[in-house]
Amino acid sequence: MNQPRQLDNVLYSMIRDEKIAAFNREKPSDSTIDFRGGDFRGLDLRDLDVRGIDFTDAYFRAADLRGLDLRENGLEGASLAHAQISGTYFPAELSADEILMSVKFGTRMRYRSARRG
Secondary structure, three states: OEEEEEOOOOOHHHHHHHHHHHHHOOOOOOEEEEEEEOOOOOOOOOOOOOOOEEEEOOEOOOEEOOOOOOOOEEOOEOOOOOEEEOOOOOOOHHHHHHHHHHHHOOHHHHHHHOOOO
């Protein structure tokens, strides 16, 4: 299993320092931001502009994600242990049970796949 890591990225550093308004001003609007495997433990991300960010395998232990719209973000393999998620939209590929297991027990979230018969 991949361990969460500090990313070597100026935009990531802004988020780690909770300079959310500065991040929102500086982030490119025309490309994907690769935050795969990033460590977002304990951060207040409520005002983060999440459009175009790939959070695959990210670690959100005790982070505040309330009110975010994550429907278009990559979240497969991410962990939400004890995160605040009230009012958060999640990708349709994630079941409510998958999200709840991740919040309660820190499991990595798995996307639903179509079953072949």
